[in-house]
Amino acid sequence: MRSLALFLIGLLGFLAAGTFADCAVAQAEAPAPAAAPQDPAHGHDAKTMEMDNGAFFKKQYSHNVPYVLFTPEVTGDPETDKFFSFYNVNKFQWIALAICLLIFLPIKASFRKQGEVSFFTRVFRGWCRWIRDEMVYPVLGEEEGKQFAPYFIFLFFFVAVMNVIGMIPSGGPISTYTATGTPYVTGALALITLLTMLFFGMKKNGVIGFFKGLLPHGLPTALLPLMAVVELVGLLVKPFALTIRLFANMLAGHLVIASLIGLIFLFAKMQGGAATSYLTAVPAAGMAVFIFIIESFVTLLQAYIFTYLSIIFLQQAMHPEH
């Protein structure tokens, strides 16, 4: 029952991600209709020598901007149809969900089998047990943690898979996009955490009891309005911080790599295309590889942080400590 509620909230999250992205892109389109973000694969006609210095980096950064893939004709009105437009961000969320199902349905089926299981199954079983026993149960306790463990395991793997998809290099036929590198997707996930906090906090403590639990005990009455505002803002800023943390970590990593790749073109142009531009490309690519190594660690770490903080916020909402 609880998993169903959380799944429906998750579906809301998909729609929310699409809506946020759509509103933002529509706002960006309105003043400059000619500058709508296009699929970056279309713009590769410029030659290195003819581009000015900023254009290398802009071309690399354009791979990190969300864009519309297609807009289906649901209603006849093009303005309302924009709500249903399918972004590249949505595509990669569905791909991440498909990969999660591909990984976990066989593992669920393997519990019915007797005898030895494969290494892959054992690794993922151990991973899920680690999330449940080292992340959920220490914070929420065994009885409450039992209900929420599936959601947090899913959240961890969903965010981790989306981050890791962004690590796959794009070139030629493969073009990947970090879905969590947009504030829309991370905002939607943090919105789900906020709704979970509010719903289960109010279910456990009652609506009035939830807000009363925010205020500390033994407070002089004059301070109550101020503390109420402070605690309300504190309640709302926690999911906002979750959003920005995941979004900025993912986007910053990719932008740094994009800048270092753009340096290759910049150095080539500065030397007028001499043969030594192959030499200057080596340190730039070397730095990009170094940042890539750090990024591959940051992807899993940020998924862990997001999940762990969601667990802590849920525990704080359900058991006010004052």
Add this chain to the structure above:
Amino acid sequence: MFAFILQASEAASNMGPGLGAGLAAGLAAVGAGLGIGRIGGSAGEGIARQPEAADAIKGNALLLSALVEGVALFGAVIGLLLALK
């Protein structure tokens, strides 16, 4: 001398957002470095005092560094917003 600087900044009147973006990103990096450096220092000291607790200290240090980094990246996001304005 200050009049010269004011004159130059009047001429480049669209310099504000770019300068702000650079300062935001740079100072955010300084903050991150300071914070994570302190966490690393305390973690190293703790492991030196009690090598048995090394795993727990490492796990905690990693978690806290990611939180400090999150705060520093707020500043970087503001810089990004300014630079794209």
